Amino acid sequence: MNAIEVEQLRKTYVSHKKAPGVWGGIRSLFSREKNEVEAVKDISFSIGQGEMVGFLGPNGAGKTTTLKMLSGILFPTSGTARVLGYTPSDRKPSMLRKISLVMGNKMQLWWDLPAMDSFLVLKELYEVEDSAFKKRSEFLIETLSLADKVNTQVRKLSLGERMKCELVAALLHSPQIVFLDEPTIGLDVVSQKRIRDFLKELHREDNCTILLTSHYMQDVEELCERVIVIDRGALIYEGTLDSLTRQFSPMRRLQFTFGECPAAEALAKYGKVVESDECSAVVEVERDKVPAVAAAILTRFAVEDVSIGDVDIEEVVRDLFTQRGA
Ligand SMILES: Nc1ncnc2c1ncn2[C@@H]1O[C@H](COP(=O)(O)OP(=O)(O)O)[C@@H](O)[C@H]1O
Numbered sequence: 001m002n003a004i005e006v007e008q009l010r011k012t013y014v015s016h017k018k019a020p021g022v023w024g025g026i027r028s029l030f031s032r033e034k035n036e037v038e039a040v041k042d043i044s045f046s047i048g049q050g051e052m053v054g055f056l057g058p059n060g061a062g063k064t065t066t067l068k069m070l071s072g073i074l075f076p077t078s079g080t081a082r083v084l085g086y087t088p089s090d091r092k093p094s095m096l097r098k099i100s101l102v103m104g105n106k107m108q109l110w111w112d113l114p115a116m117d118s119f120l121v122l123k124e125l126y127e128v129e130d131s132a133f134k135k136r137s138e139f140l141i142e143t144l145s146l147a148d149k150v151n152t153q154v155r156k157l158s159l160g161e162r163m164k165c166e167l168v169a170a171l172l173h174s175p176q177i178v179f180l181d182e183p184t185i186g187l188d189v190v191s192q193k194r195i196r197d198f199l200k201e202l203h204r205e206d207n208c209t210i211l212l213t214s215h216y217m218q219d220v221e222e223l224c225e226r227v228i229v230i231d232r233g234a235l236i237y238e239g240t241l242d243s244l245t246r247q248f249s250p251m252r253r254l255q256f257t258f259g260e261c262p263a264a265e266a267l268a269k270y271g272k273v274v275e276s277d278e279c280s281a282v283v284e285v286e287r288d289k290v291p292a293v294a295a296a297i298l299t300r301f302a303v304e305d306v307s308i309g310d311v312d313i314e315e316v317v318r319d320l321f322t323q324r325g326a
Pocket residue numbers: 013014015037038039057058059060061062063064065066
């Protein structure tokens with residue numbers, strides 16, 4: 001059985017237009033002029049047990065809406081979602097004990113209490129046994145290097161430390177499925193990396209299923225083998241990051257350092273020169289022409305060093321969305 005099965009899932013937010021003022025409010029009770037936002041439009045996908053999948057899309061694409069439907073916070077307009085065989089919107093306690101949703105922009109810890117106090121409340125809520133709680137909290141606190149932070153009032157912690165405490169809180173009950181919505185948003189690069197490393201460790205240790213959205217392509221690049229991409233509510237790609245790059249960016253970049261500097265015009269014959277200074281240059285060529293072009297340049301010029309790189313994945317994804325937006 002797949003951990004997550006989504007079929008033709010759709011969410012349309014409906015709100016009623018309200019004219020300003022008291023009379024507007026009263027009038028709208030009768031006129032009911034509707035405002036509809038199709039946040040998620042019939043998306044289908046499945047995720048196997050133990051997979052860690054990246055969920056990508058620009059702002060407003062419908063990622064958070066989808067994660068909320070999968071964790072039972074929102075009722076779908078139509079279509080079906082199955083999570084570990086459950087229908088999430090039923091909110092069965094046995095399902096809620098097996099999943100977790102972490103939102104980078106929403107805190108569930110009590111602001112004025114030390115994080116440990118919140119952990120103990122969650123322990124009771126999820127009915128975690130004393131010995132299991134001890135083992136689990138020690139593992140999480142250790143892996144996130146939080147030992148000297150969990151007894152400090154949450155409000156006094158840095159944003160990164162708070163996020164790490166949020167992760168502990170969300171994972172104390174050892175969920176089989178973890179939905180992570182922008183867990184690294186707003187964090188400095190060092191904290192981002194700590195959280196990435198932690199997620200790797202968690203995935204290895206628990207073998208849990210993880211669906212991760214992030215603004216930072218590096219998170220997805222390092223953690224996820226497979227990605228699902230949505231744009232304006234519709235699924236536009238599903239597969240490896242590698243073939244996403246292949247499919248949407250046919251170009252590769254050859255980077256040369258020369259012993260003797262060639263003229264820029266001489267290089268331009270071989271491809272698009274995207275960068276050049278004193279004695280180095282970057283030439284962009286189509287993927288399947290790479291061997292021939294590299295060989296030709298190596299033969300013709302005094303090359304000291306050459307490397308072949310992909311076009312930056314961040315750029316590929318950005319281009320993909322801008323192209324579609326146009
Ligand atoms: N509660 C809501 N009521 C009305 N529209 C909403 C609500 N929540 C989100 N939306 C709209 O639904 C769309 C998808 O939003 P969201 O799922 O938050 O996207 P993402 O997480 O990919 O940025 C956006 O157009 C957003 O403005």
